[in-house]
Amino acid sequence: MAVLTWLIPAGQYETTRAGNVIAGTYQSRANSPQGLWNIFEAPIKGMLGTKTTDGAISVSLFILVIGGFLGVTTKTRMLDDGIGSVVKKYAGQEKVLIPFLMTLFAIGGSTFGMGEETIAFVPILIPIMVRVGYDSITAISISLIGSQVGCIGSTVNPFATGVASETIHISPGIGIGSRLIFFICVLVISILYVMHYATKVKKDPENSYVFERRQRDLKEFVDKDHEVVDQLSPKQRHVLVAFILIFVIMICSLIPWTSLNSKFTIFDDFTHWLTHVPFLGDFVGTNILPLGNWYFTEITTLFLIGSVLIMFIFKMSETDFINSFMSGMGDMLDVAMIVAVARGIQVVMNDGNITATILHAGETGLQGLSSGVFIALTYIFYIPMSFLIPSSSGCAAATMGIIGPLGKFSGVSGSLVVTAFQSASGFVNLVTPTSAIVMGSLAVAHVGIGTWLKYIGKLMLILFVFSIVFLVICSMLKL
Numbered sequence: 001m002a003v004l005t006w007l008i009p010a011g012q013y014e015t016t017r018a019g020n021v022i023a024g025t026y027q028s029r030a031n032s033p034q035g036l037w038n039i040f041e042a043p044i045k046g047m048l049g050t051k052t053t054d055g056a057i058s059v060s061l062f063i064l065v066i067g068g069f070l071g072v073t074t075k076t077r078m079l080d081d082g083i084g085s086v087v088k089k090y091a092g093q094e095k096v097l098i099p100f101l102m103t104l105f106a107i108g109g110s111t112f113g114m115g116e117e118t119i120a121f122v123p124i125l126i127p128i129m130v131r132v133g134y135d136s137i138t139a140i141s142i143s144l145i146g147s148q149v150g151c152i153g154s155t156v157n158p159f160a161t162g163v164a165s166e167t168i169h170i171s172p173g174i175g176i177g178s179r180l181i182f183f184i185c186v187l188v189i190s191i192l193y194v195m196h197y198a199t200k201v202k203k204d205p206e207n208s209y210v211f212e213r214r215q216r217d218l219k220e221f222v223d224k225d226h227e228v229v230d231q232l233s234p235k236q237r238h239v240l241v242a243f244i245l246i247f248v249i250m251i252c253s254l255i256p257w258t259s260l261n262s263k264f265t266i267f268d269d270f271t272h273w274l275t276h277v278p279f280l281g282d283f284v285g286t287n288i289l290p291l292g293n294w295y296f297t298e299i300t301t302l303f304l305i306g307s308v309l310i311m312f313i314f315k316m317s318e319t320d321f322i323n324s325f326m327s328g329m330g331d332m333l334d335v336a337m338i339v340a341v342a343r344g345i346q347v348v349m350n351d352g353n354i355t356a357t358i359l360h361a362g363e364t365g366l367q368g369l370s371s372g373v374f375i376a377l378t379y380i381f382y383i384p385m386s387f388l389i390p391s392s393s394g395c396a397a398a399t400m401g402i403i404g405p406l407g408k409f410s411g412v413s414g415s416l417v418v419t420a421f422q423s424a425s426g427f428v429n430l431v432t433p434t435s436a437i438v439m440g441s442l443a444v445a446h447v448g449i450g451t452w453l454k455y456i457g458k459l460m461l462i463l464f465v466f467s468i469v470f471l472v473i474c475s476m477l478k479l
Helices: 036-048 057-075 078-089 094-112 116-131 136-152 158-167 176-203 211-222 234-254 266-275 280-284 296-313 318-351 355-366 371-388 392-409 414-428 436-445 449-476
Strands: none
Touching: 036 057, 036 318, 057 078, 057 158, 057 234, 057 296, 057 318, 057 392, 078 234, 094 116, 094 136, 094 176, 094 234, 116 136, 116 211, 116 436, 136 176, 136 414, 136 436, 136 449, 158 296, 158 318, 158 392, 158 414, 176 414, 176 449, 234 296, 266 280, 296 318, 318 355, 318 392, 355 392, 371 392, 371 414, 371 449, 392 414, 414 449, 436 449
16 A cells, blocks of 8 residues: 555545545645555554544454453353253254354344354254254354354444444444344345255255265264253353343444434433432443443443453452453454554555545546445455455455445445445355354364355355345435
């Protein structure tokens, strides 16, 4: 990108007070080529921010804190034991278990980007599925397809929806209604696909793509002792309630209630009442925003509170809490830094004054292009981009600064561009060989990537066509 600042003519747009580009105001200006110092300084500026580029510090800190929150939750084994107990409880009713578990994994993917942690469930699911006449691919599908379809239909996933929305300065809650519909549709499509395959395999085992491994799987997995609890402990059940409550509050906090309905002021009224109760208002704290007006500062605070709440509920020692919180943050450190480095790309573009020139080229090229064509091309564009930049957070931070504003030239809302991005990113996560989720799950089950591609190919085609149709309809309806 720094090299391009030496080659692409510089320019600038007039902007509104909110920083939005005003179409038709492009003007050329003197070039500002970026050198070696600028390249190494860009990630620092990307984290801290400049006059022309917002810093990624709020997003990176949020990613680290939610990593700590998930680390503390993982320490309680609530998620592992919860799903394990469900599998054990519904043994013998595996056909019902498929849609139930896929829905649970999908909710996890849609709300907090559940991914690599699903690998641990593959060896638990394989013996269940193989024993009743299904195969290892069915087991992989439940966790892998379930979680990544959730990412395709992300509602408030902070690593996709959150970062992409923050990059173009909109609330992650904008567009949540259409995303929820999209989530339900792609989940239903995927469940039907997996159940259809599982039924075929049970009817005739030779229909399995891994039929030659069936006897080895029976010996390796079914005879293996997997320790699974019967039910959650009382403390784990309380942690589950707190876990769900935190995400419900986050979802409610990001939906712009008063913008959707000016008469819906229940959260505003409640916050005003609470903060003005003598003593109680001061004790709770000042300057608290009502739900619907929260952004990264507030939801980061929410997850920090949630982490401490779970510590007390589970009666975790201070040492265990600190270690698990820091371990969880450590797991997300690479993601947090990727966001800053990717934002550094935007710094180089802005400081080199080529962002406006690229936007102008897009404005010129998109003249007369319908919103439906633009959103379809955006979705297709993000498929190879998600291969090149496997991190959804990094891809969003690196590209949404350009693609988001381009959508305005074709009358496409920023929230729909975010939907197109995250659906393409989740789509790629189902098959990319650079994904730890895909390769880890396949490795556990001894399934080759080629076999997986043969199995999932039809589903990929269905999801591709449906996603484009859905996005085009949303663009026509101005959603």
